[in-house]
Amino acid sequence: xxxxxxxxxxxxxxxxxxxxxxxxxxxxxxxxxxxxxxxxxxxxxxxxxxxxxxxxxxxxxxxxxxxxxxxxxxxxxxxxxxxxxxxxxxxxxxxxxxxxxxxxxxxxxxxxxxxxxxxxxxxxxxxxxxxxxxx
Numbered sequence: 001x002x003x004x005x006x007x008x009x010x011x012x013x014x015x016x017x018x019x020x021x022x023x024x025x026x027x028x029x030x031x032x033x034x035x036x037x038x039x040x041x042x043x044x045x046x047x048x049x050x051x052x053x054x055x056x057x058x059x060x061x062x063x064x065x066x067x068x069x070x071x072x073x074x075x076x077x078x079x080x081x082x083x084x085x086x087x088x089x090x091x092x093x094x095x096x097x098x099x100x101x102x103x104x105x106x107x108x109x110x111x112x113x114x115x116x117x118x119x120x121x122x123x124x125x126x127x128x129x130x131x132x133x134x135x
Contacts, residue, residue: 003110004082005092005103007122010115013104015082019054022046033084036064040071047072050079054104057085066098073099089117 004011019033022043031052034043038055047053053072055065069081083095084104095103105113 002084002104002106005105005118006101007096009119009122010110015052015080017052019052034068036062036068038068040068040075043068044072044075044077047077047079052080052082053077054082054084055100057083057087060086060088060091062086066094069095069099089113089121092118092121 002013004013015031017030019031020029021033022035022038029048029050031054032043032047032050033054034056036056036058043053055068057065065083069083072081080102081100082102082104083100086109087095087103087105088109092103
């Protein structure tokens with residue numbers, strides 16, 4: 001069972017429509033699973049009517065998913081964006097700033113980094129250094 005992390009804390013996964021890989025995607029895809037090495041510019045052209053994009057983080061040291069999310073948002077994608085895999089609580093603010101709506105983690109990570117550690121970073125808008133520099 002996986003845990004969904006949002007600004008409100010831990011929640012069960014409410015997505016029931018499944019996912020398809022980019023390679024298996026047709027024009028009427030509801031949700032896409034994409035690898036961290038996916039070219040975001042190519043992805044934008046293939047989204048179609050996808051309501052959800054889930055980006056894989058194979059390692060907490062692999063930040064390419066943040067770039068994918070940022071590019072999708074800058075190019076106008078308004079659907080749900082989910083980071084999945086090895087995203088740490090310390091990376092939650094970056095995930096939200098780059099455009100992700102939520103993070104999907106496994107039970108083992110949720111046990112190692114409980115909800116309070118994620119909630120401590122849920123005020124990601126207030127601790128944005130760029131906003132402090134402008135303010």
